[in-house]
Amino acid sequence: MTARLPPGVAVTDPDLIASYLRDESRFTDADRPLAVLTPRTTAEVADCLRACHAAGVPVVTRGAGTGLSGGANGVSGGVVLSLHRMDRILEIDAVERLAVVQPGVVTGALRAAVAERGLFYPPDPGSVASCTIGGNVATNAGGMCCVKYGVTGDFVEALEVVLADGRVLRTGTRTVKGVAGYDLTSLVVGSEGTLGVVTEVTVRLVPAPGRPATLVASFADLASAGRAVAAISGAGVDASAVEILDATTLAAVDELTRMGIGGAAAMLLVQSDSSRPGEAAKVLVEAAALCEAAGAEVAVSDDPEEASLLMEARRQALPALERLGDWLLDDVCVPRARVVDLIAAVERVAADTGLVIGVFGHAGDGNLHPTVIFDAADLASETAALAAFDAITAAALELGGTITGEHGVGRLKAGWLARELDPVALEVQRALRRTFDPAGLLNPGVVL
Numbered sequence: 272m273t274a275r276l277p278p279g280v281a282v283t284d285p286d287l288i289a290s291y292l293r294d295e296s297r298f299t300d301a302d303r304p305l306a307v308l309t310p311r312t313t314a315e316v317a318d319c320l321r322a323c324h325a326a327g328v329p330v331v332t333r334g335a336g337t338g339l340s341g342g343a344n345g346v347s348g349g350v351v352l353s354l355h356r357m358d359r360i361l362e363i364d365a366v367e368r369l370a371v372v373q374p375g376v377v378t379g380a381l382r383a384a385v386a387e388r389g390l391f392y393p394p395d396p397g398s399v400a401s402c403t404i405g406g407n408v409a410t411n412a413g414g415m416c417c418v419k420y421g422v423t424g425d426f427v428e429a430l431e432v433v434l435a436d437g438r439v440l441r442t443g444t445r446t447v448k449g450v451a452g453y454d455l456t457s458l459v460v461g462s463e464g465t466l467g468v469v470t471e472v473t474v475r476l477v478p479a480p481g482r483p484a485t486l487v488a489s490f491a492d493l494a495s496a497g498r499a500v501a502a503i504s505g506a507g508v509d510a511s512a513v514e515i516l517d518a519t520t521l522a523a524v525d526e527l528t529r530m531g532i533g534g535a536a537a538m539l540l541v542q543s544d545s546s547r548p549g550e551a552a553k554v555l556v557e558a559a560a561l562c563e564a565a566g567a568e569v570a571v572s573d574d575p576e577e578a579s580l581l582m583e584a585r586r587q588a589l590p591a592l593e594r595l596g597d598w599l600l601d602d603v604c605v606p607r608a609r610v611v612d613l614i615a616a617v618e619r620v621a622a623d624t625g626l627v628i629g630v631f632g633h634a635g636d637g638n639l640h641p642t643v644i645f646d647a648a649d650l651a652s653e654t655a656a657l658a659a660f661d662a663i664t665a666a667a668l669e670l671g672g673t674i675t676g677e678h679g680v681g682r683l684k685a686g687w688l689a690r691e692l693d694p695v696a697l698e699v700q701r702a703l704r705r706t707f708d709p710a711g712l713l714n715p716g717v718v719l
């Protein structure tokens with residue numbers, strides 16, 4: 272196969288290969304790949320895939336490896352195809368309000384580049400400083416401002432995708448509207464590297480938001496914060512972020528950042544970025560009243576620096592919890608009115624297993640990340656952690672929710688998919704996968 276690869280793309284150094292073994296997930300299978308392929312162009316991606324196809328070698332596509340479901344983990348006898356060298360912003364068109372980018376562009380870099388032109392690319396995963404647009408498209412990533420703007424897929428207009436056999440597929444249009452044929456763009460979004468390798472992404476941009484105003488609501492218990500979330504959602508408050516952190520997460524973040532935000536049993540961060548004069552303040556007055564009615568103490572700030580510090584503290588939730596011990600992070604999403612029930616379920620699971628479970632997440636979307644802390648050196652603790660994870664995921668399904676709100680199925684939840692999808696949906700998805708990749712070489716073991 273090596274002879275058919277473009278020159279200079281194959282990395283076989285064992286130390287370098289070792290660094291491509293897995294993503295940021297825990298409890299997911301990962302095997303050392305034969306090589307890492309690092310193409311620079313779409314043509315080189317196509318050549319790599321043609322060579323692998325001819326040799327029957329599995330291909331795992333990788334962006335930055337920040338994934339939390341094992342989707343970019345190496346497989347035995349396969350290669351990892353890393354898009355990190357395809358990291359150019361090809362175009363920013365202020366008239367059409369779109370940008371065309373290569374898949375290896377870091378999400379934060381795109382946001383910064385379009386901001387210089389007075390434009391905004393909203394999707395903002397907590398990993399925004401390191402994850403890539405290609406990875407975001409493949410996982411249909413969410414983030415903090417999804418509650419107002421939507422997820423990555425809501426901003427993808429068109430894609431270039433290299434199929435398993437090396438053919439290049441173009442989907443979508445640059446026009447505001449376009450309904451010619453099936454919506455293959457949406458099909459590829461969220462397909463976790465199983466349908467093809469995304470080599471170019473056209474994203475929709477929106478006008479720059481206003482100066483953010485932020486509300487911090489401290490609650491005496493987590494359930495009250497959950498009730499406030501339902502009230503905020505029910506009242507149609509136009510917030511651009513509604514984030515939740517429980518006492519465990521707050522203490523861990525405080526320990527890491529020394530920001531002095533620990534102490535409350537739960538905190539909601541509510542932000543408005545409305546650019547209409549006086550609107551952001553009005554949104555927060557509404558949110559404050561609802562939080563106070565749920566028993567919170569509330570503080571409001573219109574200082575953008577303070578706003579970005581608070582949001583950065585929220586982004587540190589997972590790195591902070593990681594310092595408490597071994598961890599297993601869940602990603603479940605329930606109807607917003609059921610956030611309070613999900614919180615109750617997590618509290619029951621923590622009591623039953625005797626484990627600490629930190630809760631944080633995008634509460635305004637109903638998307639929480641209960642994070643089980645355990646001791647991997649103690650088999651009983653590890654077994655309890657896995658049971659807790661399963662119980663939380665099952666509770667989300669029972670509450671009418673989903674097994675994954677934004678991190679994807681990956682390898683971590685491949686066994687769960689059949690519990691959520693009906694058999695016909697599963698059958699159609701498998702048939703679609705076979706159409707795109709008849710030999711089953713792309714990301715085997717991921718999703719289904």
Ligand SMILES: Cc1cc2nc3c(=O)[nH]c(=O)nc-3n(C[C@H](O)[C@H](O)[C@H](O)COP(=O)(O)OP(=O)(O)OC[C@H]3O[C@@H](n4cnc5c(N)ncnc54)[C@H](O)[C@@H]3O)c2cc1C
Pocket residue numbers: 294295331332333334335336337338339341342343354374395396397398401402403404405406407408409410411412413414415463464465467468469470589590677678714717
């Ligand atoms: C601290 C932290 C915070 C996070 N916060 C969030 C959050 O708020 N919201 C959220 O949604 N996620 C979050 N994540 C998860 C992760 O950052 C996202 O899933 C992200 O989209 C992964 O991007 P990546 O470039 O690292 O992709 P990778 O991890 O490299 O890959 C992820 C998946 O996409 C596939 N893939 C990657 N690039 C391509 C491509 N070009 N073509 C086809 N398939 C491809 C891979 O095969 C894999 O299945 C967080 C992770 C961390 C560590």
